Every structure is written in C-alpha cells, then in structure tokens.
Amino acid sequence: MKQFQTSLTIPTPGPGLIDITSPVKGWLSGQPLSDGLLTLFIRHTSASLTIQENADPDVLRDLQDFFARIAPRAVPYRHDAEGPDDMPAHIRAALTQTQLSIPVSKGRMVLGAWQGIYVFEHRDRPHRREVALHVIGA
C-alpha cells in the first residue's frame, strides 16, 4: 500500500464552476498505483467542490442561479466587512462540499459517464484556489 499527495492551484476568474476533472486525472495517472481512494480537499471557505453533470453547461448556470437565489446578497448579514459577496459565499460553500473522496479502479476514478469534478467559486474577484489531493492504494 502506498500514498501520494500534491496540491493543485486553480485560478478562478470570478463566480462559477470550473471543471478540474482533467488536471485531477492527469495527476492520478502519474501515480504508481492501480486501485485506491482519491481525496480532494479545498483549502478555502468561500469556494467549494461539487460533482455535477458535465454534458450541458446550462446545468452549471442553473446551479449558479439557484445558489444566488437561496443565499442572496440582499440580506443584512453581520459579516459584511469583506463585501456583499462574502457571506453568501460562505453559505454556498457550507451547502456544497469542502471535500470529495472517489474510489480508484484500474488507475481511473470511478466517475459516472456524466460526472465532472468542479471547483465552485463563490467570490466576485479572481482568486487562486488550492485543492489538496491525496491518494492511497496499491
């Protein structure tokens, strides 16, 4: 049994979902193991992770609209020093994932045919988001 770790830096241009399936696959394919468990962990509280449909980009836009509606800016938050987009960002992060673990079989994540892994940026300004990767297996 072996384990490997790295960290991906994902530049985000502003609010939205960024498909990181390809860089994750790329790193995994370079690790000398066939079967195991891959974990992604985003080191932030105003951006998050989610697995969503990768076929129709409208799904991603509808998701963004939903989270804008459910956690709106036009609420008198206590925490507002970092701007009106900050507290809604924390809420949207709480409602999605900070971490995802995906089994690996024969060198590949067992993602379904239509599943992509996304960083969900909730802040207005561009950011550089760090996603820690860990895989354990044989």
Place this chain on the structure above:
Amino acid sequence: MKQFQTSLTIPTPGPGLIDITSPVKGWLSGQPLSDGLLTLFIRHTSASLTIQENADPDVLRDLQDFFARIAPRAVPYRHDAEGPDDMPAHIRAALTQTQLSIPVSKGRMVLGAWQGIYVFEHRDRPHRREVALHVIGA
C-alpha cells in the same frame, strides 16, 4: 493493509429515499478485514447519498417535501430538455452527498443507533443507480 471494491445496483421506483444500509453491511461483512474506512460513491448527478434517521419514516417524507420546496419545478430553468424534474434533481443532488466515508471498527460501520444510509432518488422515472463501494483497512 488490504482493500476491496464492488458496485451495488440500486433500483429506484421514483422520487424518494431508499435505505441501503443492509446491502452495504452485507458486502462489508464478507470482506476479510476488521478495521478501516468504507467509502460509498454514487455515479450519478440526479440521485445522491445521505445519512438520515432510520426510525420514523415521516422524517424521510418531510425531507422530500423540504427539497421539493427549496428546489421547485416551477422555475424557468435553462436546462429543461430532459423534463421538469431534471434540473431540480441536479440541485437536490448538489445539496446532499455524492460520497460518504464511514470508519469501520471490529467489522462494523460506526453508524449511530438511528443512522441509516440512503440513496436519494430525485427523478420521476424508475432508475437503476450504481453505488461504488471501497474499503481499505486491516
């Protein structure tokens, strides 16, 4: 240290929560390890996983009502080609889990007394949902 994997196929008759604790326990009990970490991963984006109370079935009905209220059909979604139940299904999946990991001790998942593991089907039509299982331990 050893690891084992399989895949469960869960038929779903339509929207609702299906208790899969028993088949997961069944598979785990057949694996030659005592302690470790079990991971469940659902290979879909319009059905999801959740751990909920397994005592009063009204909890499951109230949960369904809640998700129907919070992610309703009567919204003009962009993504509507697959029917009015499709985009709400993606949203409900984003709000719950695609993956769950549960420590295993003395051959058993450390679930609380009232915790059950559920597949949460969000689509109207019956489906066959695949849940990948992975366990690592000794």
Place this chain on the structure above:
Amino acid sequence: MKQFQTSLTIPTPGPGLIDITSPVKGWLSGQPLSDGLLTLFIRHTSASLTIQENADPDVLRDLQDFFARIAPRAVPYRHDAEGPDDMPAHIRAALTQTQLSIPVSKGRMVLGAWQGIYVFEHRDRPHRREVALHVIGA
C-alpha cells in the same frame, strides 16, 4: 501503513457551531504517523459537521440565521413528536456534512489558514455528540 481510531465526545449547550479543530489536532498529534487521511464521522442525524471560517465569529451567527431561515420551524412537519426543533434539525444536517476527510501531511491536517472544523448542533437542548475519528497513513 497504519491506522488508528478514537471517538471524541463533544458537549453542546444548544444550537450553534462548536470549534473542534483543537481536540482533533490534539488526538492526531499523538498518533505515530506523518502522512495520511483523517476522517471525522458524526454519529447523529440532528447535528452535523462543517468546515467554516474561524476568524470572524459573525460568520457562524450568519450561518445559523441562514439555516434557521431556510429550514424554519413554522412549517407543518409530519415528524413533530420530538418537538418543533427536531425536523428542522434533520434538514439542516442533511444540508451540511455527516463526514469529513482531510489529508494529513507532515503530521498536520492540510487545513487552510482560515478553516476550522465545527460540530453544528441543531437541537435546542444540550447534547453529548460523538464524533468518530479514523486516520490511515504512514
């Protein structure tokens, strides 16, 4: 490769977020491994886990307000025998996490600078919540 498990008991005085980063770190630092994967699993369905900002306590209050607004008591739930705070508690737990896994590097969780690990108590009365910890690594 080695693995270790324990269970933390977290007393909760009522609704709110309780920072458990320190006891988790404390336990981890006593385990003889440097790199691996740490998993937290809460054995309840009316309290949950979340990773949130640990800098401004207003973030935690705003989060509580949000979940009170999104899953209110003033709804005619079927499941009401345990009091008006019970079904909203199950909903809030479903919307957050039952489990979190965090990579460990050089003896430390790879948490971001502003990330804390919280037990999110959703019930009115004080409780004692059990959080199972599992770490695997070398």
